Amino acid sequence: MSAAANTMTTFEGAKAAEGGMLYKGMLCQPIIDKCEGCERTREFEGVNYCTSYPQPAAKWELGACNFATHVRAEVEAAGKVKINPLKASKRAARGR
Numbered sequence: 001m002s003a004a005a006n007t008m009t010t011f012e013g014a015k016a017a018e019g020g021m022l023y024k025g026m027l028c029q030p031i032i033d034k035c036e037g038c039e040r041t042r043e044f045e046g047v048n049y050c051t052s053y054p055q056p057a058a059k060w061e062l063g064a065c066n067f068a069t070h071v072r073a074e075v076e077a078a079g080k081v082k083i084n085p086l087k088a089s090k091r092a093a094r095g096r
């Protein structure tokens with residue numbers, strides 16, 4: 001694992017709470033399926049949470065999360081938001 005990943009936020013001092021965990025006075029909810037693969041997720045007591053947003057589901061309501069590290073949202077000319085998985089594009093670039 002890289003040094004940068006090791007220094008990223010962990011949930012030190014967090015407490016389990018109903019519906020998620022309490023961290024720095026905020027109720028954080030677990031990540032949603034669309035967050036799977038994002039580097040901003042961290043585990044706390046067996047559940048993954050986002051280090052950037054307390055409510056990941058809300059972050060995806062209007063399209064792709066703008067902080068996601070695994071996908072990139074692109075607004076097409078028609079105004080539709082298209083989500084590009086980065087992993088797939090990296091694989092294509094490597095010729096696999």
Ligand code: SF4
Nearest residue numbers: 035038050056065068
């Ligand atoms: S940054 Fe966005 S995609 Fe990544 S875990 Fe948080 S809410 Fe999910």
